[in-house]
Amino acid sequence: MRHEVRFSGFGGQGIILSAVIIGRAAVMYDNKFAVQTQVYGPEARGGASMSAVIIDDEPILFPKVTVPDIYVIMSQEGFEKYGASAPEDAIMIIDSTLVHSRPVCTCIEVPATKEAREKLGRDIVANIVMLGALVAATKLVSETAIERAILDSVPKGTEKLNLGAMSRGFELVKERGQSA
Amino acid sequence: MSTIQFMQGNIACAEGALAAGCNFFGGYPITPSTEVAEHMAVKLPKQNGTFIQMEDEIASMASIIGASWTGARAMTATSGPGFSLMMENIGYAVMTETPCVIVNIQRGGPSTGQPTMAAAGDMMQCRFGSHGDYSIIALCPSSVQEMYELTVKAFNLADRFRVPVFLMADEIIGHMRERIIIPDKVEHTARRPLESGVLPFHPEKDLVPGFPGFGKGFGVHVTGLTHDERGYPCATNPKLHEQLVMRLCNKIENARKEIADYVVTNPEAETVFVTYGVPARSVEQVLHDTGSKNIGHLRLKMVWPFPEHAIAEFPNATRFIIPELNLGQIAREFDRHTRVPVIQVPKLGGDLHLPAELKKLTGVGI
Numbered sequence: 452m453r454h455e456v457r458f459s460g461f462g463g464q465g466i467i468l469s470a471v472i473i474g475r476a477a478v479m480y481d482n483k484f485a486v487q488t489q490v491y492g493p494e495a496r497g498g499a500s501m502s503a504v505i506i507d508d509e510p511i512l513f514p515k516v517t518v519p520d521i522y523v524i525m526s527q528e529g530f531e532k533y534g535a536s537a538p539e540d541a542i543m544i545i546d547s548t549l550v551h552s553r554p555v556c557t558c559i560e561v562p563a564t565k566e567a568r569e570k571l572g573r574d575i576v577a578n579i580v581m582l583g584a585l586v587a588a589t590k591l592v593s594e595t596a597i598e599r600a601i602l603d604s605v606p607k608g609t610e611k612l613n614l615g616a617m618s619r620g621f622e623l624v625k626e627r628g629q630s631a
Numbered sequence: 632m633s634t635i636q637f638m639q640g641n642i643a644c645a646e647g648a649l650a651a652g653c654n655f656f657g658g659y660p661i662t663p664s665t666e667v668a669e670h671m672a673v674k675l676p677k678q679n680g681t682f683i684q685m686e687d688e689i690a691s692m693a694s695i696i697g698a699s700w701t702g703a704r705a706m707t708a709t710s711g712p713g714f715s716l717m718m719e720n721i722g723y724a725v726m727t728e729t730p731c732v733i734v735n736i737q738r739g740g741p742s743t744g745q746p747t748m749a750a751a752g753d754m755m756q757c758r759f760g761s762h763g764d765y766s767i768i769a770l771c772p773s774s775v776q777e778m779y780e781l782t783v784k785a786f787n788l789a790d791r792f793r794v795p796v797f798l799m800a801d802e803i804i805g806h807m808r809e810r811i812i813i814p815d816k817v818e819h820t821a822r823r824p825l826e827s828g829v830l831p832f833h834p835e836k837d838l839v840p841g842f843p844g845f846g847k848g849f850g851v852h853v854t855g856l857t858h859d860e861r862g863y864p865c866a867t868n869p870k871l872h873e874q875l876v877m878r879l880c881n882k883i884e885n886a887r888k889e890i891a892d893y894v895v896t897n898p899e900a901e902t903v904f905v906t907y908g909v910p911a912r913s914v915e916q917v918l919h920d921t922g923s924k925n926i927g928h929l930r931l932k933m934v935w936p937f938p939e940h941a942i943a944e945f946p947n948a949t950r951f952i953i954p955e956l957n958l959g960q961i962a963r964e965f966d967r968h969t970r971v972p973v974i975q976v977p978k979l980g981g982d983l984h985l986p987a988e989l990k991k992l993t994g995v996g997i
Contacts, residue, residue, distance in 0.1 A: 471637075471808060478637040478810045485637065487808040513916035513986050514807055514909070 453507040454591060455516040459533035460525030460546070462500045465578035469523065470502035472582060472600045473592060477506045479603075480596035486514045499528045506591055521589055523581055524550055525563070544585050546577060559588050561623050567616060576616035579605075583620020594621065633814045640778040640805045641666035641708075644734055644798065645674065647782030648706055650817045653732070654680035655703040657694030659687055659713060662746040663802040664736035667708035688713035692720035695731045699724075700853060701845045702822075704786050708734035712743055714753055715760075721795055722761030723855045725879060728832070728840065730789035730822065732782070733757075734798045736805040737956075739981055748981025749802035751908055751956035757797045758935050764876050766883035768890070769797040769935040771907035775809045781932065787820035788890065792882055793839050799934065801956060803909045803983060825849060830860040838882035883936055891938035893931045900927030901949040902993050905965060907931040909983055910954040916986040921995045934961060939968040950974055952992055954984045 456473070460466045467489050474485035489502035503516040522543040524534040530550050537543055541556040548564035563580040567573060571580075579601060586597045598617060605613045638646070645667050648656075656671040668684070675682040681698070685691040688709055695705035709717065714735050724731055739745030740752050753760075757769050768788050770781040778800060785796040825831060825841030831851045834840050840860075843849035856864035857872045865871050896918060902925060904914040911930045918926055927945050931938065942948075942965070952974045953962040959975035966973040976992065978984055 474808055475637040479635060484810050485808075487637075488803070488806070511809065512912055512919055513983075514803065514809070514912050515983055517985065 453505060453509075453511070454521060454589075455503065455505050455519040456521040456523065456585075456591065457501065457503045457516060457519040457533055458523045458525075459499065459501045459529030460549075460578070461528065462498050464500070464525050465575070466500040466525065466529075467502040468604065469578045469582055470504040472604050473585070473597065474504045474506070475603060476592040476596035476600035477504075480599045481592050483508055483592070484511050486511045488515060499526065499532045501529070501533050521585070521591070522554075522556075523585055525578065525581060527551060530554075542589060544581060544588060546581060548577075559584065559624065561620065563620070563623075566619055566623065570619060571612060571616055573612060576613055579613050579616035580620040580623070583617040584624045585620070587621045587624035633812050636811050636813055637808055638775055638811045639666060639808045640772070640775045640800065641736065642670050643775045643778040643811055644708070644782045644800070644805075645670035646813065647779035647817075648704075648732070648786070649674055649678065650779075650814075651704060651783040651786040652819060653704045653706050653786065654678070655695065655698035655705040656681070656707065657683045657685050657698065657705070658691045658707040658709065659685055661688075661710045661713045663738055663805050664708045664710045664713075664734065666805070667734055667736070688716035689720060692717040692724070692733075696720060696724050696727070696729045699729045699731050704730075704732075704790070706732035706734065706786075708736065710736050710738045710746075711740040711750075711753060714756065718756075718760045721767075722763060722765070724795045725761065725765045725767065726763075726855045727853050728793035728879070729795070730793050730842075731795050732785045732789055732798065733795055734782070734800070737799065737801040739979070745981055747802065749804075749909065749956055749983070750979070750981065751799070751801055751960070754799060754934060754955075754957060754960045757799055764880060766880045767795055767797060767935055768792065768883060768933065769799050770892070770932060771799050771934050772804055772932070773906070773908055773911035773930065774804070775807065775811045777932065778804060779811060779813065783817045784892075787818060790822040791820050791839070792886070793822070793842065794883060797935075799908070801909055802981070831862050832858060833860045834878060834882070838878050838885065887936040887938065888940055890933065890936075891941065892933040893929060893938055893941050895941070895944045896928040896930070897924050897926060898944050899947055900925050900945065901947050902995075903927035903929060903945045903948045903951050904989070905929045905931070905951050905953045905961075906955075907934050907961065908956070910956065913954065913984040913986050913989055917989050917993065920986060921990065921993070923993070923995045926993050926995060931961075937964055937968075942969050942971075952976060952989070954978065954989060956983075
């Protein structure tokens with residue numbers, strides 16, 4: 452089954468890395484197919500950033516996202532630019548610390564930035580909290596796969612912090628019984 | 632054991648080059664090709680290779696020509712504006728029969744155009760961009776896997792034919808990440824060495840001269856001027872010039888059928904898509920979604936020399952539909968080889984043809 456996931460937030464949050472990590476998890480550890488693309492413009496830290504990943508059990512032919520069925524939104528501007536048009540049958544995971552709008556589709560609220568700051572001591576891992584929440588809510592890839600892909604992708608010395616962020620993401624969804 | 636990776640197209644190109652034994656990269660970074668240079672800058676020095684960032688693309692092209700004459704497998708990578716600057720020395724590489732690989736991750740032009748958006752507007756430039764008559768080889772990948780495989784192939788063809796070989800990719804293929812299988816080892820065609828006692832530009836049967844080993848005692852004069860088999864300039868002899876230029880063209884044109892590289896799907900079809908590069912992916916989606924045997928697909932992995940004989944693979948064709956990320960550069964080339972109607976589907980701006988818009992053209996219901 453083809454899933455198209457769109458990530459949006461502001462430059463610096465790790466929006467592109469998030470898509471790369473989940474694509475890597477699917478391909479290398481779940482034996483699936485994935486294509487990751489991004490809006491590759493002069494986006495600087497602070498501007499709206501978007502990346503996308505397609506995950507499928509079969510080879511992916513058309514490589515671009517057309518109608519995403521899953522959204523991961525981490526900023527208000529990102530919501531307005533890339534999330535507001537989400538169709539009703541989509542699933543949206545929102546960083547409720549930073550996004551005040553809500554979509555018409557199923558919405559899973561994750562206070563990722565607040566959690567990252569207060570529970571983990573670093574805002575910077577908010578995207579990994581979101582990745583954990585995404586996996587827990589959608590089962591897009593297995594928990595083992597995302598863990599291994601995160602470990603492949605984060606700087607040495609930050610493994611514990613990032614795995615903590617991932618687990619917090621799992622918990623936030625499971626605690627609230629939020630799944631899609 | 633081959634390994635599965637999740638890799639960006641530009642990185643796959645660089646990895647393919649390294650697997651092929653590339654040991655010299657000279658270039659100047661330009662979006663959207665920069666990752667190729669970045670990866671080579673990290674990897675090459677660790678494998679006793681040389682990475683050099685030149686002052687511009689004119690010099691980059693000069694550097695790989697020089698490196699190639701020392702026996703190196705040499706490459707550069709660029710995009711539109713840099714490609715334009717390379718044209719003069721590409722002609723020099725053709726005239727001096729210097730094997731080299733030029734990667735062009737195409738972006739929107741003319742001029743600086745759209746640095747971050749995909750295009751295929753340089754397809755004619757790679758064929759005819761330098762002055763004078765000549766032939767080259769150009770390959771067009773449509774996946775990250777082919778970024779790897781066709782880069783390897785480019786090196787082998789360059790060495791076999793002593794000609795610049797172009798990897799004509801685009802921003803979408805260059806920047807997307809997808810699943811790739813990295814093989815254990817790759818095919819390696821070595822240059823045929825020049826035998827001692829044979830003149831340095833004396834061609835063998837295939838019209839390609841042996842390559843004089845660097846440091847082996849061959850005193851070779853290498854010039855862009857029309858030269859005789861000794862390599863000495865002889866620019867006022869009409870016959871000699873004609874023979875030389877005809878040989879430079881024919882060493883490629885005579886091999887057109889043998890080296891052709893394309894994929895045929897549904898050869899009995901009446902409606903046939905012809906693609907190269909990333910629009911192939913849109914067409915593959917159309918074929919998959921409709922499941923119609925009456926829609927064919929000719930996917931060119933090698934565009935130059937143009938495999939005109941491949942048209943005969945579709946004897947029932949009543950129309951050829953050619954989606955391109957330019958204003959019909961290859962559709963026009965295709966058109967001159969067939970009486971069957973050719974429908975151009977040009978697209979500019981950086982977006983890829985949507986499967987839905989191509990499906991509509993086939994008239995086949997969804």
